[in-house]
Amino acid sequence: MSDKIKLLIVDDEVQFLESIARRLEMRDFDVTKASTGKEAVEAARTDKFDLALLDLKMPGMDGKQVLEILKSEHKYLEVIILTGHGSMDSAVECTKLGAFSYLPKPYELENLLDILKQAYEARLKKKFESDRSRMDKILDMATGSSALSILRELRKLDNEEK
Numbered sequence: 001m002s003d004k005i006k007l008l009i010v011d012d013e014v015q016f017l018e019s020i021a022r023r024l025e026m027r028d029f030d031v032t033k034a035s036t037g038k039e040a041v042e043a044a045r046t047d048k049f050d051l052a053l054l055d056l057k058m059p060g061m062d063g064k065q066v067l068e069i070l071k072s073e074h075k076y077l078e079v080i081i082l083t084g085h086g087s088m089d090s091a092v093e094c095t096k097l098g099a100f101s102y103l104p105k106p107y108e109l110e111n112l113l114d115i116l117k118q119a120y121e122a123r124l125k126k127k128f129e130s131d132r133s134r135m136d137k138i139l140d141m142a143t144g145s146s147a148l149s150i151l152r153e154l155r156k157l158d159n160e161e162k
Contacts, residue, residue, distance in 0.1 A: 004030035005120055006048065010040040010066060011055040011082075016105075020053070023109060029116075037061025041069050049077055051119050054099075056083035056090060064094060071098035076127045078119035082107060 007029045011017040014035055021031045032047065034040035038061055040054070052070055056063035067079055081094050084105035091102040100119040103112065137153070 004028050005116075006030045006032070006050045007116070008032050008034065008040060008043060008049045008052040010034045010037065010052065010058070010063070012036065012058040013055070027113065037063070037066040040066050044070055044074060044077070049074070050123055051116060052077060052079045053082050053116075054079055056081055056094070057085040064090075064097060067094060067097050067099055075130075076123050078123045080112075080115055080119055082112070 005028075007024060009017060009021055009024070009031055010033075011020070012035055017033050017035060021033050025031050032043055032049070034043050037058055040052070041061070043049075044052070054063050054066055054070075058066075063081060063083065067081070070077055070079055078100040079098065081091075081099050081102045082105060083090075083102075094102055100122060101115045103115060
């Protein structure tokens, strides 16, 4: 198990994808690259990621569609939109769909690293808050319930995470 932040980067401009992946790998991210929306969704279904960096304009499945799928299937994944075709309308729409942040290309690496840090912190806060809530439910169940009813409730809590 790696101690690096797992990052999915999605961009149809392969040269840009390779460049940004290299820059982030040198800064200790565990990077997986996808050059299409379909590849990104498949990668996220087979591996767990902490963060995703997503281009907006791509042929086939565009960034908004990928964003919707990723956010619906991965509870704690934070997604940052990085695009050269941004507008205020698309920024608002992506934020409503669950994007953590929206950055224009070209980007400044230090700014991107700061946004990635903030997104990872937000991810952890959500995850830990959920864990705390689940522990409170378990403690509440443990007092005055039968072993069998506690097991049933624990199974329900466990299934919520799947």
